Amino acid sequence: xxxxxxxxxxxxxxxxxxxxxxxxxxxxxxxxxxxxxxxxxxxxxxxxxxxxxxxxxxxxxxxxxxxxxxxxxxxxxxxxxxxxxxxxxxxxxxxxxxxxxxxxxxxxxxxxxxxxxxxxxxxxxxxxxxxxxxxxxxxxxxxxxxxxxxxxxxxxxxxxxxxxxxxxxxxxxxxxxxxxxxxxxxxxxxxxxxxxxxxxxxxxxxxxxxxxxx
Amino acid sequence: xxxxxxxxxxxxxxxxxxxxxxxxxxxxxxxxxxxxxxxxxxxxxxxxxxxxxxxxxxxxxxxxxxxxxxxxxxxxxxxxxxxxxxxxxxxxxxxxxxxxxxxxxxxxxxxxxxxxxxxxxxxxxxxxxxxxxxxxxxxxxxxxxxxxxxxxxxxxxxxxxxxxxxxxxxxxxxxxxxxxxxxxxxxxxxxxxxxxxxxxxxxxxxxxxxxxxxxxxxxxx
Numbered sequence: 394x395x396x397x398x399x400x401x402x403x404x405x406x407x408x409x410x411x412x413x414x415x416x417x418x419x420x421x422x423x424x425x426x427x428x429x430x431x432x433x434x435x436x437x438x439x440x441x442x443x444x445x446x447x448x449x450x451x452x453x454x455x456x457x458x459x460x461x462x463x464x465x466x467x468x469x470x471x472x473x474x475x476x477x478x479x480x481x482x483x484x485x486x487x488x489x490x491x492x493x494x495x496x497x498x499x500x501x502x503x504x505x506x507x508x509x510x511x512x513x514x515x516x517x518x519x520x521x522x523x524x525x526x527x528x529x530x531x532x533x534x535x536x537x538x539x540x541x542x543x544x545x546x547x548x549x550x551x552x553x554x555x556x557x558x559x560x561x562x563x564x565x566x567x568x569x570x571x572x573x574x575x576x577x578x579x580x581x582x583x584x585x586x587x588x589x590x591x592x593x594x595x596x597x598x599x600x601x602x603x604x605x606x607x
Numbered sequence: 608x609x610x611x612x613x614x615x616x617x618x619x620x621x622x623x624x625x626x627x628x629x630x631x632x633x634x635x636x637x638x639x640x641x642x643x644x645x646x647x648x649x650x651x652x653x654x655x656x657x658x659x660x661x662x663x664x665x666x667x668x669x670x671x672x673x674x675x676x677x678x679x680x681x682x683x684x685x686x687x688x689x690x691x692x693x694x695x696x697x698x699x700x701x702x703x704x705x706x707x708x709x710x711x712x713x714x715x716x717x718x719x720x721x722x723x724x725x726x727x728x729x730x731x732x733x734x735x736x737x738x739x740x741x742x743x744x745x746x747x748x749x750x751x752x753x754x755x756x757x758x759x760x761x762x763x764x765x766x767x768x769x770x771x772x773x774x775x776x777x778x779x780x781x782x783x784x785x786x787x788x789x790x791x792x793x794x795x796x797x798x799x800x801x802x803x804x805x806x807x808x809x810x811x812x813x814x815x816x817x818x819x820x821x822x823x824x825x826x827x828x
Contacts, residue, residue: 448692451828471694480685486624487617498613499693540689 399462400425401473401548401579402447407456409439409446416442417600419456424579426547428594429570432583438600440583441479444552447581448476475546479553481533482540485526489517489536492525493543500544507543515539516565530557538566549573549580567591610695611703618707621680628676629711632669636716639665640723651728658727659737659788665723666716666741667748667777673712674752675769677704678760678823691827698816701823705753705816713745736791736801743804744784750808750815751776757822780804 400423408418417439424430434440445451447458449470458465460473483492493508512518515535520528525536534557541549554566570580570591582591622629643661644654681687690700720741724734755773759765787800 450688450691468694471692474692476688476692478685478688480683480688482685482689484617484621484680484684484686486621491617491620495613495617496689499610499690499695501609501694503609 398425399459401461402581403459403462404447405457405459407443407446407458408454409442409451410454411442418454420598420600422596422598424548424581424596426577426579427574428596429574429580429582429591431590431595431597432581432600433586433597434583434600435585440585440600441552443600444476444478444550444581444583448474448550473546474548474550475541475544477537477541477549477551477554479556481525481537483525483533483536486524488522488524489528490521492536493539496540497543500546502543502545511539511542516562531559531562534558535562535565538569542569547578549578551580551582553583553585555584563589610693611699614695614700614703615707618704619711622707622711628673630715632672632712633715633719635672636662636665636669636723637719639668640726644727655728655730656792658724658729659733659792660785661727662720662723662729662737663741663744663781663785663788666713666720666745667781669716670713670745670748670752671770671773671777673708674756674773675759675766677708677753677756682760682827687823687827691824697820697823701753701757701816701819705749708753709746709749713749717741717745730792733788733791736797737788739801740784740787740804743801743808744780747780747804747808747811748777750811751780753819754815754822757819757826760823760826780807 403423404420406419406421408420409416420443422430432440432443442451446453449465449467460466460469463469483496487495489512490508493511494505497503497508512521515538517528517532517535517539520532525533528536534554538554541551549570551570555563558566567589568591570582571593574580574591574593640661643657647653647657678687681690691697693700717738720738721734724737729737752773755769755776759769759772762768783800783804787797790797790800
């Protein structure tokens with residue numbers, strides 16, 4: 394791999410410990426534009442923690458994160474990346490459309506046509522005025538994924554995007570990631586490994602607690 | 608600015624959905640002011656003496672009642688993470704939350720204060736002093752509360768700790784606020800206490816959102 398273009402995100406000997414117990418690391422990886430990184434690990438292996446460290450929500454114990462060649466900074470991160478947590482990140486009391494409109498506005502977008510397109514694409518057409526709390530778990534996931542797209546960021550950090558989705562939903566996520574990656578984006582997807590990967594250039598990162606090896 | 612408006616609109620819509628919760632402080636303050644004369648006796652002169660102090664304490668405790676809701680639901684459904692990772696400065700997010708919180712929980716109590724004052728036979732001349740002090744004081748308490756609520760957010764069931772941390776910080780506000788009413792009742796100059804609270808408000812308007820932002824980042828890590 395030529396080092397000419399800086400990776401979208403790059404980790405260098407990244408470690409994280411909680412209460413003196415090593416959760417993961419040291420990890421080295423990079424994600425370039427046009428590829429996806431699949432983070433595999435069992436339950437409790439530290440996938441979510443890794444994503445939270447990469448998003449700057451947790452400080453790493455040691456090691457470095459670089460964004461497009463520059464040292465990690467919150468401002469750089471929010472312009473570059475969108476984060477899909479394992480919690481929905483939208484309000485149960487607000488309707489699908491209200492939730493999505495708020496996320497788009499937070500990212501400086503006020504395009505109603507875009508919102509309609511996103512809702513239709515995630516299969517929630519007809520549910521625009523339904524409070525998110527009345528939707529099923531899978532539908533909530535779909536709404537979160539629609540929200541992820543609303544900001545139009547290049548790097549997607551996705552924590553278990555397949556959870557709660559039916560087969561059609563999993564295929565839809567894969568198409569989403571594929572289209573995103575093919576248009577110059579990149580994605581980091583954490584999964585416990587039971588699902589088919591999207592049909593794009595994929596690197597795999599296995600994180601396991603050292604105890605799990607024994 | 609568009610982001611700030613979007614935040615305000617979202618929080619107001621949420622408050623409207625939970626208007627039952629938002630009515631809690633109002634009912635609480637009302638109950639205190641109904642119960643107090645029952646306990647003390649309905650003699651107007653005796654009530655009039657303590658009216659200002661009772662209304663101040665009712666305001667303070669009513670605000671404390673809903674303080675924990677400020678960030679709790681956003682934390683639980685992951686919205687707070689998204690707000691932290693949005694291209695909007697976190698202090699701005701907090702400022703909008705505090706503003707909506709004040710508008711929906713403190714302002715209604717403020718609006719019924721003239722009624723409470725009538726119920727407790729507060730002398731008419733003291734009402735403007737009380738209202739002025741409460742307006743500044745409730746803003747002060749909302750801002751202090753925003754920092755304390757952020758500090759205790761990492762702890763589940765933090766209600767007791769929240770109260771223990773917030774009450775000492777509320778004491779100066781209460782002393783100056785209720786003190787201004789007392790001074791006015793004695794015919795002493797009372798504007799000094801209000802000015803001091805205004806100075807505190809100016810300070811906290813600048814500092815509190817930043818302090819709360821730092822505390823929130825810590826609470827989430």
